[in-house]
Amino acid sequence: MPEVRNCKRCKKIFMYVLGPQICDECKKREEEDYEKVRRFVKDYPGATIQEVSAATEVPTTLIYRFLREGRLEVSDESPITLQCENCGVRIRSGRFCIECSKRLARDMLNAGRSLNDVLRSEVSRDKDNVGLRYLHGERKDK
Numbered sequence: 001m002p003e004v005r006n007c008k009r010c011k012k013i014f015m016y017v018l019g020p021q022i023c024d025e026c027k028k029r030e031e032e033d034y035e036k037v038r039r040f041v042k043d044y045p046g047a048t049i050q051e052v053s054a055a056t057e058v059p060t061t062l063i064y065r066f067l068r069e070g071r072l073e074v075s076d077e078s079p080i081t082l083q084c085e086n087c088g089v090r091i092r093s094g095r096f097c098i099e100c101s102k103r104l105a106r107d108m109l110n111a112g113r114s115l116n117d118v119l120r121s122e123v124s125r126d127k128d129n130v131g132l133r134y135l136h137g138e139r140k141d142k
Contacts, residue, residue, distance in 0.1 A: 033058040034066055045075040052080070070094040 005016040007023040009030075014023035022030065036056040041047065044055075053060045066072040067082055073093035074080045081090055084097040086104075091097050096104065 030062070033062060034071065037063055037066060038072060041072065041074060041078075045078055047078075047080075049080045067093055068095055 002015045002017050004013055005021055006012065007014055007026055008021045009026040010023065012023050012025075020027070020030075033056070037052060037058050040052055040056050044051070047055070049060050049063060052058070052063055063072070063080075064082075067074065067080070070093050074082075076092065078092075082092070082094075083089065084091050084100050085095045086100040087097060089097045089099075094101075
């Protein structure tokens with residue numbers, strides 16, 4: 001359900017539904033900034049984050065966000081560095097390295113399976129407890 005909010009960038013009021021808390025005009029400007037950064041990094045793969053920011057006039061915080069979101073990737077030779085949020089190894093894009101991503105996915109799958117098993121056992125236990133009960137807990141089947 002849409003809500004009225006203030007844009008995080010320009011502070012104008014807008015109807016917020018999902019995603020970044022910025023208005024449509026700022027989203028458009030952000031996409032233009034992304035394209036400038038993407039082209040610059042492609043043309044100058046050895047540029048530092050400060051050089052990219054100065055040449056494109058895009059703040060370093062936004063460039064890092066593009067990298068963390070996985071929308072932008074730097075080359076192996078790039079001096080721009082990101083670290084896996086779990087183990088600290090150098091990564092080119094995103095939040096986690098491949099190994100940590102695999103481990104997190106496996107852990108989430110296992111947690112989902114465990115939850116599914118718990119729910120199944122509760123459902124089967126509830127089926128066994130069908131019938132009338134007296135106050136002292138004895139069961140009388142229908």
